[in-house]
Amino acid sequence: MTYENGNEKQEEVYSKSVRAGKRTYFFDIKATRGMDYYLTLTESKKSETDGKQNYQKHKLFLYKEDFDKFIEGLQEVIDKARELQALQENEPISNMREE
Numbered sequence: 001m002t003y004e005n006g007n008e009k010q011e012e013v014y015s016k017s018v019r020a021g022k023r024t025y026f027f028d029i030k031a032t033r034g035m036d037y038y039l040t041l042t043e044s045k046k047s048e049t050d051g052k053q054n055y056q057k058h059k060l061f062l063y064k065e066d067f068d069k070f071i072e073g074l075q076e077v078i079d080k081a082r083e084l085q086a087l088q089e090n091e092p093i094s095n096m097r098e099e
Contacts, residue, residue: 013037022046038063 014029026042039062044055062070 036064
């Protein structure tokens with residue numbers, strides 16, 4: 001699929017969607033006219049306002065020069081979140097809060 005964004009043509013090369021409850025995540029690989037690849041990560045969340053369904057979308061652009069640093073940072077925080085979750089599940093409730 002080719003479309004215009006300002007003065008630059010962009011080609012959608014590949015797309016993957018992941019449904020997660022009320023949210024859908026879209027991972028799209030796009031290419032500029034010069035064949036530079038980049039990703040768009042889009043969160044689409046279904047909501048209802050005044051009885052009408054609509055979608056809130058949040059988009060992140062990730063450029064090829066940042067792929068490795070992004071993956072490294074993402075993996076680090078995912079690992080940390082899993083570590084903290086495991087600690088929380090193994091601790092008594094009275095010790096979970098430090099004030």
